[in-house]
Amino acid sequence: MLVVVTYDVSTETAAGRRRLRRVAKVCESTGQRVQKSVFECQVNEMQMEQLERALLAEIDETADNLRFYRITESAHLRVKQYGVFRAVDFEGPLVI
Amino acid sequence: MLVVVTYDVSTETAAGRRRLRRVAKVCESTGQRVQKSVFECQVNEMQMEQLERALLAEIDETADNLRFYRITESAHLRVKQYGVFRAVDFEGPLVI
Structure with a gap:
């Protein structure tokens, strides 16, 4: 099945930016960044x-948000x- | 049906930041920001x-990316x- 993973990781601190890099690394090991x-x-x-x-x-569940969407719609319909x-440099700090 | 809308809007320019605000406004009129x-x-x-x-x-299709996912999986399975x-202040500039 196709699973879409979306995340908001708080990057206000160095620890947050480290988490963002790690989350991206885990996702990259399994999926395609879009x-x-x-x-x-x-x-x-x-x-x-x-x-x-x-x-x-x-x-960090007290600071970040992570969502998984399972998509079972047929391929030509499910994603547009x-x-x-x-x-861009996704590894760089994301400043909001 | 549930449609998940995700977007990357280039915010390097003032025009980009304006686009980001407008995209958010359109989405807010229809859906729930998560x-x-x-x-x-x-x-x-x-x-x-x-x-x-x-x-x-x-x-701006030359600078931004917009995706729609149709989700028809039953409610308790489709989103985690x-x-x-x-x-946060989503209307503020998003600096990357």
């Missing part, structure tokens, strides 16, 4: 559980995308 | 078309979320 904080992962139930566990180990995906 | 650049919208096909058209009118959703 936006700054959005990954598309083709996984089975076991891989999904592993991904979930790995991400939960990285985030427009515009470019710009390769 | 992360900085992620909205969940309960829409029918007609509303979905309207939303798509309104967002396409705002983004962890952590907090922090209310």
